[in-house]
Amino acid sequence: MKTLLIVDDEPRTRQGIKKTLEAWSAGRMRIETAASGVEALEWMKDNPAHLIITDVRMPELGGLQMLERMAQAAPKPIVIVISGHAEFEYAHKALQLGVVEYLLKPLDKTKLIQSVEKALELEEDRLRIGRMEKLVDRKLMEAGEEEAKYGQHVRDAIAYIDGHLGEPIGMKQVADHLHMNASYFSVLFKEQTGITFSDYLTRRRLQRAKELLAQSRLPVGEIAEKVGYQTAKYFVKVFKDSESVSPTQYRQRVSDPDETIK
DSSP states (O other), X not given: OEEEEEEOSOHHHHHHHHHHHHHHHTTSEEEEEESSHHHHHHHHTTSOXXXXXXXXXXXXXXXXXXXXXXXTOSSOOEEEEEESSXXXXXXXHHHHTTOSEXXXXXXXXXXXXXXXXXXXXXXXXXXXXXXXXXXXXXXXXXXXXXXXXXXXXXXHHHHHHHHTTTSOOXXXXXXXXXXXXXXXXXXXXXXXXSSOHXXXXXXXXXXXXXXXXXXXOOOHHHXXXXXXOSOHHHHHHHHHHHHSSOXXXXXXXXXXXXXXXO
């Protein structure tokens, strides 16, 4: 369940927003309130907020100052700012802090709900991007972007690797397939891709394993076989050395980005 935090020092405004959004969400969201920026920061020490609606001007700590203190929060919540004043300085600062909407009081209920729906869509997009980033191996991505510049032998080697990931292939087997000397092939591959053959093969296998972990419910042992590892134990070791978490923990993290891996 998503959590929405309303931060406003005016009880009438705070409760009015809560009542409107509770009726709209019909129990689909947990809606909490805080009477000040200080109270909100204290609440967020123990509670994650997916969306924050905050007033700009509040005693002790204003909404924008509160957001500045939250700059290192992870995951970072989506924010809607509300204000009784159409002040350029506040609006500009809000944009710099990543605020998605700047609403003026008195609040129009329809516009408030539309803003919340838009913010939640952005939050879902952010989560999807986060999941995708967890799947991507930067070195492989860079190598893929440069593939058109590689010589035919290296392109053929990459194609062969992709077609035989589930087999216990090695550099000699690929070099033999290309009718090349293994030592010369090793130097050529590193020279063109910037990665050793063994490093590329391991990264490619783990990339495929991450995709299967995220997109299927296959057992870890079966995934190990599909990406060319003869034992699940060795696969788990290689995976953990690379990702700092086990395949099972990785699957949990990708399917639930809010979960903390200990």
